[in-house]
Amino acid sequence: MPKYKIHPRYASKKQLITLNADSKAVNLCGTPVLKKYPATLTTDEWSETIPAATQKDLEFVYKSNVKDSKGFPIVIVDESEPPAKADSKK
Amino acid sequence: MAEIVDISSNTGCDFVGGVYLAYATDSANITAVTVSAGVITGFTMSGTGQWGKLEFDDVNNVAFFNETGELVGNTVRMNGEGLMQFSGISQAKITAANQAKACCGVVVIWFQNDGLKRVQGIDVDLSDNWTFTTPTQPRILPNLNSDTGENEAIMQYNVPHQGKYASPTTSLDGAAIEAL
Numbered sequence: 634m635p636k637y638k639i640h641p642r643y644a645s646k647k648q649l650i651t652l653n654a655d656s657k658a659v660n661l662c663g664t665p666v667l668k669k670y671p672a673t674l675t676t677d678e679w680s681e682t683i684p685a686a687t688q689k690d691l692e693f694v695y696k697s698n699v700k701d702s703k704g705f706p707i708v709i710v711d712e713s714e715p716p717a718k719a720d721s722k723k
Numbered sequence: 724m725a726e727i728v729d730i731s732s733n734t735g736c737d738f739v740g741g742v743y744l745a746y747a748t749d750s751a752n753i754t755a756v757t758v759s760a761g762v763i764t765g766f767t768m769s770g771t772g773q774w775g776k777l778e779f780d781d782v783n784n785v786a787f788f789n790e791t792g793e794l795v796g797n798t799v800r801m802n803g804e805g806l807m808q809f810s811g812i813s814q815a816k817i818t819a820a821n822q823a824k825a826c827c828g829v830v831v832i833w834f835q836n837d838g839l840k841r842v843q844g845i846d847v848d849l850s851d852n853w854t855f856t857t858p859t860q861p862r863i864l865p866n867l868n869s870d871t872g873e874n875e876a877i878m879q880y881n882v883p884h885q886g887k888y889a890s891p892t893t894s895l896d897g898a899a900i901e902a903l
Contacts, residue, residue: 651767668771
């Protein structure tokens with residue numbers, strides 16, 4: 634199973650918020666984010682936590698071909714992770 | 724690929740015009756866009772809660788988002804213009820207008836009365852590559868009119884742009900945009 638990560642050109646970002654396969658917001662940068670909603674005429678101020686993206690979310694973003702305005706991918710395969718070894722039975 | 728694609732006439736008669744709602748953000752907030760078969764299916768934002776929801780007061784049906792092609796030399800440009808209207812003027816609206824006009828470029832998602840959602844400010848080519856619209860990104864030009872005693876005071880946002888391609892649609896609904 635390949636592993637996925639955000640491209641190093643975005644490594645300094647604290648937040649990259651996108652929707653996963655279930656249309657739920659996730660933070661591709663790997664940390665949960667507190668999202669605050671201001672009070673309106675009918676509701677009080679409230680907040681919710683946007684979770685960090687899982688490997689499944691990163692895989693979805695990678696396979697969705699998400700690119701920045703220069704055409705570069707946001708999520709790439711993590712080449713630093715050794716691929717899972719094949720069955721070594723002889 | 725350059726070709727003329729068949730377009731059949733419609734059989735129905737329910738093709739209402741107009742727009743009733745928009746979401747807008749400073750284009751600098753958009754880090755990435757997902758495109759599939761010409762349709763924008765996702766945005767990656769540099770933070771949370773960066774899309775402003777703009778609900779029109781439009782009993783007179785003046786709001787629109789129109790695009791007109793123009794031949795410039797041997798190039799076809801798409802000139803777009805949107806208009807949204809809000810009843811009444813307040814300091815909160817004046818402050819909002821000043822903040823909106825300070826954005827050097829915006830992306831606006833227009834919700835049409837026929838159900839289509841158009842994205843102004845992003846060019847998508849025939850290979851699903853995207854850029855912010857060139858040569859001119861949309862900007863918000865506010866009007867704040869007291870008008871006369873016979874009418875109501877209004878604030879309007881005019882949003883012109885010029886792009887290479889007709890503005891694409893998006894599959895995102897209001898809940899998905901607000902989740903970002």
